[in-house]
Amino acid sequence: xxxxxxxxIWLDGCSGCHMSFLDMDxxxxxxxxxxxxxxxxxxxxxxxxTGVDVTLVEGAISTDEDLKxxxxxxxRSKLVIAFGDCxxxxxxxxxxxxxxxxxxxxxxxxxxxxxxxxxPRENLPVLxxxxxxxxxxxxxxxxxxxxxxxxxxxxxxxxxxxxxxESDVSCYxxxxx
Amino acid sequence: MSEIQLTINGxxxxxxxxxxxxxxxxxxxxxxxxxxxxxxxxxxGACRMCLVELDGTNKLLPxxxxxxxxxxxxxxxxxxxxRYRRTILELLFAERNHTCAVCVSNGHxxxxxxxxxxxxxxxxxxxxxxxxxxxxxxxxxxxxxNRCILCGRCVRxxxxxxxxxxxxxxxxxxxxxxxxxxxxxxxxxSSCTNCGKCVxxxxxxxxxxxxxxxxxxxxxxxxxxxxxxxxxxxxxxx
Numbered sequence: 001x002x003x004x005x006x007x008x009i010w011l012d013g014c015s016g017c018h019m020s021f022l023d024m025d026x027x028x029x030x031x032x033x034x035x036x037x038x039x040x041x042x043x044x045x046x047x048x049x050t051g052v053d054v055t056l057v058e059g060a061i062s063t064d065e066d067l068k069x070x071x072x073x074x075x076r077s078k079l080v081i082a083f084g085d086c087x088x089x090x091x092x093x094x095x096x097x098x099x100x101x102x103x104x105x106x107x108x109x110x111x112x113x114x115x116x117x118x119x120p121r122e123n124l125p126v127l128x129x130x131x132x133x134x135x136x137x138x139x140x141x142x143x144x145x146x147x148x149x150x151x152x153x154x155x156x157x158x159x160x161x162x163x164x165x166e167s168d169v170s171c172y173x174x175x176x177x
Numbered sequence: 178m179s180e181i182q183l184t185i186n187g188x189x190x191x192x193x194x195x196x197x198x199x200x201x202x203x204x205x206x207x208x209x210x211x212x213x214x215x216x217x218x219x220x221x222g223a224c225r226m227c228l229v230e231l232d233g234t235n236k237l238l239p240x241x242x243x244x245x246x247x248x249x250x251x252x253x254x255x256x257x258x259x260r261y262r263r264t265i266l267e268l269l270f271a272e273r274n275h276t277c278a279v280c281v282s283n284g285h286x287x288x289x290x291x292x293x294x295x296x297x298x299x300x301x302x303x304x305x306x307x308x309x310x311x312x313x314x315x316x317x318x319x320x321x322x323n324r325c326i327l328c329g330r331c332v333r334x335x336x337x338x339x340x341x342x343x344x345x346x347x348x349x350x351x352x353x354x355x356x357x358x359x360x361x362x363x364x365x366x367s368s369c370t371n372c373g374k375c376v377x378x379x380x381x382x383x384x385x386x387x388x389x390x391x392x393x394x395x396x397x398x399x400x401x402x403x404x405x406x407x408x409x410x411x412x413x414x415x
Contacts, residue, residue: 088299089270091278097306098274130306135299143298147278174293175270176277176284 013059093131282382314364331375
């Protein structure tokens with residue numbers, strides 16, 4: 001059987017959704033018989049490959065670099081999954097949204113009593129004024145809410161997807177779960 | 178009180194005259210979702226979650242403020258109603274800054290559980306992300322306007338049950354804000370009796386007890402209906 005090519009990535013996220021992915025424990029072995037992990041923070045591949053079947057995207061779109069990455073991901077993936085609340089609602093990164101990026105940076109790096117008050121900019125991606133959910137930037141095929149989604153929710157979602165069906169994980173997870 | 182007969186979702190139901198459609202439905206095990214409704218205080222029909230379809234009219238009726246009448250044929254669960262309810266919930270999420278993961282009421286919030294019940298896994302509208310204040314001037318309680326859905330439960334319970342009328346709303350439409358006394362900070366509102374009933378009836382994490390962390394604010398939903406029931410018993414005795 002041809003294995004499904006799965007990619008995972010985190011943009012502006014805390015890696016918690018990926019930790020929850022690992023929490024599937026021994027079920028990962030069963031999944032690995034159907035799935036090939038072609039790109040992920042969990043494997044050593046430097047560039048996002050072409051011809052990916054499913055990509056789990058953790059995290060919000062928060063920088064110009066995230067924007068570039070999500071466009072590449074969308075082009076090279078058959079299905080894009082918004083993986084967790086940050087990808088779906090912009091969640092924690094969106095806490096800056098009411099005031100905007102510059103004011104947040106100033107309040108942390110300049111207004112605080114620090115030795116050398118300056119906003120770091122060198123070699124860093126530029127923060128967008130507002131963190132955005134994935135689907136406000138590219139087409140998203142499925143949503144898996146939770147902060148993080150539980151291992152059970154991820155497992156049921158993936159097995160339903162591999163079986164070719166629609167997945168309803170509302171009994172396993174919700175916003176903030 | 179005379180008895181009436183009506184049909185809800187194809188089920189023949191008997192009700193007492195004067196009951197609302199919502200009361201009749203719930204008494205017969207048919208749940209209609211609500212957000213602004215609070216047992217024990219006057220219903221206002223503000224949130225529109227409880228809209229139902231009635232045969233013979235194109236208008237959708239808020240079941241919390243519409244009296245059941247003899248011969249009514251009502252549907253509470255059509256695809257159209259479910260779609261409208263999902264839209265209402267999505268608009269509420271888009272209107273202010275809810276951020277469930279870091280909310281005191283995470284896991285105990287009516288907006289969150291309604292979203293889950295309606296299988297909302299994303300919000301189609303752009304988030305407004307308004308700048309709103311968190312008033313922590315009261316000794317024991319706080320109000321976070323980012324989480325307020327303007328259901329008005331706190332206003333009604335303060336007025337009708339506590340009799341203080343500390344709370345009200347200012348402005349209109351999207352600019353509406355819950356206020357204390359003459360739009361003073363809560364800590365300066367001299368009419369507040371510090372009873373905390375507003376906190377217990379708030380469906381989200383907008384009103385909370387200070388010092389609690391994410392997910393630690395569990396509201397006592399029985400408090401206000403219990404008080405109302407006790408008053409009725411005492412009143413009947415006298």
